[in-house]
Amino acid sequence: xxxxxxxxxxxxxxxxxxxxxxxxxxxxxxxxxxxxxxxxxxxxxxxxxxxxxxxxxxxxxxxxxxxxxxxxxxxxxxxxxxxxxxxxxxxxxxxxxxxxxxxxxxxxxxxxxxxxxxxxxxxxxxxxxxxxxxxxxxxxxxxxxxxxxxxxxxxxxxxxxxxxxxxxxxxxxxxxxxxxxxxxxxxxxxxxxxxxxxxxxxxxxxxxxxxxxxxxx
Amino acid sequence: xxxxxxxxxxxxxxxxxxxxxxxxxxxxxxxxxxxxxxxxxxxxxxxxxxxxxxxxxxxxxxxxxxxxxxxxxxxxxxxxxxxxxxxxxxxxxxxxxxxxxxxxxxxxxxxxxxxxxxxxxxxxxxxxxxxxxxxxxxxxxxxxxxxxxxxxxxxxxxxxxxxxxxxxxxxxxxxxxxxxxxxxxxxxxxxxxxxxxxxxxxxxxxxxxxxxxxxxxxxxxxxxxxxxxxxxxxxxxxxxxxxxxxxxxxxxxxxxxxxxxxxxxxxxxxxxxxxxxxxxxxxxxxxxxx
Numbered sequence: 483x484x485x486x487x488x489x490x491x492x493x494x495x496x497x498x499x500x501x502x503x504x505x506x507x508x509x510x511x512x513x514x515x516x517x518x519x520x521x522x523x524x525x526x527x528x529x530x531x532x533x534x535x536x537x538x539x540x541x542x543x544x545x546x547x548x549x550x551x552x553x554x555x556x557x558x559x560x561x562x563x564x565x566x567x568x569x570x571x572x573x574x575x576x577x578x579x580x581x582x583x584x585x586x587x588x589x590x591x592x593x594x595x596x597x598x599x600x601x602x603x604x605x606x607x608x609x610x611x612x613x614x615x616x617x618x619x620x621x622x623x624x625x626x627x628x629x630x631x632x633x634x635x636x637x638x639x640x641x642x643x644x645x646x647x648x649x650x651x652x653x654x655x656x657x658x659x660x661x662x663x664x665x666x667x668x669x670x671x672x673x674x675x676x677x678x679x680x681x682x683x684x685x686x687x688x689x690x691x692x693x694x695x696x697x698x699x
Numbered sequence: 700x701x702x703x704x705x706x707x708x709x710x711x712x713x714x715x716x717x718x719x720x721x722x723x724x725x726x727x728x729x730x731x732x733x734x735x736x737x738x739x740x741x742x743x744x745x746x747x748x749x750x751x752x753x754x755x756x757x758x759x760x761x762x763x764x765x766x767x768x769x770x771x772x773x774x775x776x777x778x779x780x781x782x783x784x785x786x787x788x789x790x791x792x793x794x795x796x797x798x799x800x801x802x803x804x805x806x807x808x809x810x811x812x813x814x815x816x817x818x819x820x821x822x823x824x825x826x827x828x829x830x831x832x833x834x835x836x837x838x839x840x841x842x843x844x845x846x847x848x849x850x851x852x853x854x855x856x857x858x859x860x861x862x863x864x865x866x867x868x869x870x871x872x873x874x875x876x877x878x879x880x881x882x883x884x885x886x887x888x889x890x891x892x893x894x895x896x897x898x899x900x901x902x903x904x905x906x907x908x909x910x911x912x913x914x915x916x917x918x919x920x921x922x923x924x925x926x927x928x929x930x931x932x933x934x935x936x937x938x939x940x941x942x943x944x945x946x947x948x949x950x951x952x953x954x955x956x957x958x959x960x961x962x963x964x965x966x967x968x969x970x971x972x973x974x975x976x977x978x979x980x981x982x983x984x985x986x987x988x989x
Contacts, residue, residue, distance in 0.1 A: 589851040589891035628746035641709035663939040674713025
């Protein structure tokens with residue numbers, strides 16, 4: 483119970499001016515007391531992430547351990563522990579439009595080191611999906627490549643390396659990127675030049691399509 | 700005679716086919732029979748989670764279902780295949796909703812998560828044993844100063860207990876030592892090589908892999924040893940993406956076995972960073988240079 487008259491316990495406005503920010507991206511809720519209203523970030527984004535990822539995010543106490551171990555933190559616009567903080571604060575747009583969620587390599591270092599057992603890599607993976615679904619993704623290369631990989635699996639049952647790389651280069655119009663490297667790889671047999679079709683690929687294709695249709699993609 | 704189900708994965712079927720041949724040859728030498736899963740498919744790797752969580756579970760479950768039909772434990776040499784399959788197998792065993800979902804999607808195939816998924820290091824340690832490995836090393840590898848590179852997904856699978864230390868694994872070090880190579884200590888055993896962003900962000904990958912390469916050189920190593928085909932490829936590509944940097948040859952663990960057992964490797968021509976110097980340094984059992 484919050485006793486408003488208590489001299490020791492005072493409700494302070496949060497560091498960010500939530501009332502001003504609420505017009506932009508933050509969802510707020512107001513809890514009405516007798517003579518004072520408490521304004522808090524609405525936990526809808528936190529809920530969305532936690533439910534979708536199956537991870538409890540709210541337990542974070544900002545120890546920075548995830549950021550300290552992250553091999554690509556210095557390339558991120560929002561470092562991992564701040565991503566978590568923003569999720570708790572309800573900054574949906576800030577997180578989903580960040581490039582950081584796409585810089586992540588899913589190396590899982592943050593997740594295994596988190597003292598609260600928060601699977602940060604999975605949270606970021608979930609944020610990626612949400613950012614695509616909401617049309618907020620700052621970077622589409624990863625999604626494009628991943629989509630082409632799954633396309634290849636849909637067609638052949640296994641990844642057809644040459645086809646996937648060529649289709650990616652074509653859609654990016656990077657016709658001559660890394661050609662010397664590519665030629666050396668082909669010369670040494672380090673790119674699969676032929677597709678590997680599995681026998682049961684028709685069934686697998688149907689299974690993948692059903693799941694994809696569920697996502698509306 | 701020990702038999703295992705074998706899930707090579709897409710990389711070992713194409714860009715790292717020499718790893719597949721090397722692995723089969725070495726395990727056959729020790730009497731471990733590999734039964735390749737009939738009609739296996741892609742595990743979904745890093746791509747499936749971007750599309751849908753169910754896709755990740757179902758793609759991995761298909762291979763688990765195939766393995767359960769055979770009733771043998773499953774060897775997955777690629778770290779991504781290993782991590783995806785192992786995580787999915789445990790999830791299917793422990794979570795009814797996931798089990799029902801994948802079985803409904805895959806019917807008539809079905810799985811319960813009863814199969815145990817193993818990586819290359821686990822298979823060597825559990826089914827061959829350090830003593831036998833040490834006794835079988837015919838050629839002297841004293842000139843190979845190796846750093847063992849585990850990468851991310853061998854010891855880091857969220858929610859899955861690792862068979863080795865997560866931060867400082869030693870399984871590969873023990874095997875290399877038993878084979879007679881000099882194991883050089885270093886701090887980059889489990890650093891990330893850049894993973895699946897090789898194509899989408901080659902500059903970033905080159906930076907991470909380049910740093911691992913630099914640290915290996917600084918540690919005084921003459922070779923990097925790994926078990927993951929993507930780690931091997933990303934490190935091997937450093938020779939193209941970091942033209943002026945020193946580059947050490949990057950071997951698969953089974954290739955070090957090939958050196959110790961047969962004195963030479965079959966896939967030498969497949970290495971982007973030439974492996975000739977190492978190959979020349981192998982001493983014959985008599986002690987003379989080959």
